[in-house]
Amino acid sequence: LSAAKGGRARLPAESLPAAAAGRKGLAFARFQRLDFVYLNAGIMPNPHVNFKALWHGLLTGKVLHMLTTAEGIMTQTDRLNGDGLQEVFATNLFGHFILVRQLECLLCGNEKPSRLIWTSSSNARESAFSLSDYQHAKGRESYSSSKYATDLTSVVLNRKFNKQGLYSSVVCPGLVMSNMTYRILPVFLWKLLMPIMWLIRFFAKTYTLTPYNGAEAHVWLFKQKPEHLDALVKYHSCTSGLGKSYVEPRKVNGAAASCCRGLG
Structure with a gap:
């Protein structure tokens, strides 16, 4: 979080209590506003290939698409918190959404x-997301569902809060080790x-591989004027074959x- 008085506060958003505690912490610090909130916490429990x-x-020629999106090849086992x-x-x-609502007066x-x-x-x-099962309790692609819901949430927040000076963007860091x-x-297999x-990177530019490369879109957005950004765009960190x-x-x-237009 980038705060108006020159300080920075880093808050976890893994749980609802953490989000509420974060709001109280900022209140004690008496920040007058927040300039940036990076919502980055995420988990992928018990992944299976x-x-x-x-x-x-590989046989149908879709392997490159599958390797860059993990479509159809990645499942997770979720549980209740x-x-x-x-x-x-x-x-x-x-947790991020609750945090944003708690910080609304500062944003x-x-x-x-x-x-x-x-x-x-x-x-x-x-295909992994359903409004009737938005927590993805009945499926096995909870990570994909949650990230699609994140895209939806960002679009809706822009529709509701742009006039109040709050802008939302989504980024994809690519495949980061x-x-x-x-x-x-297993690590040895990676x-x-x-x-x-490294060779696939010549064809799949989202193979950023390192956290430094994966943060490219985050840093780029920091330098942009939000009024000039497209609310319906996701900004992807990419790396060419030459790095x-x-x-x-x-x-x-x-x-x-379309879904967001219906939700709005």
Whole structure:
């Protein structure tokens, strides 16, 4: 969080109590406004790779798409948290949403615009999300569902709060080697696959691989004027085959925009 008095406060958003505590902490600090809130906390519990689907993608020519979006090849086993909510939904989206609502008085109505920057994913897919099961209690792609819901939430927040000076954006850091990634496959296997992944980068520019490259879109957005950004765009961190980092804007799924019009 970037605060008006020159200080910075880092708050966890993994749970609803943490979000409420964060609001109290800022109140004690007597911040007059917040300029930026980066909503980045996320989990992917018990990930499983569907190697059969991956092999099918290889035979049908869809393997590159599957490797860049994890569509059809990645599932998770979710569970309820202490608040009785699905853990992935609560951590990846709902805790952030509650935090934003708690901080609303510090984010809206300021002389300068305030910004929300959500970390989404290229794995966010409409087919994994349902309004009738928005916590994804009945499915096995809770991560994809939560990230698609994040995209929806950002669009709706822009519709409701832009006139009050609050702007929301979503970014995708690409495939980054992190603690979350290392839970999908054993670390030694990732090490063996790394040369192949460097080659794939020539065709799959979202293979950013390092946290530094993955943060490209976050840093780029920090420098932009929010009034000039498209609320229906997700900003992807990309890295060329030769290692050059850049940002590529891509439209949020059309169905997401349509859904948000209905929600609004």
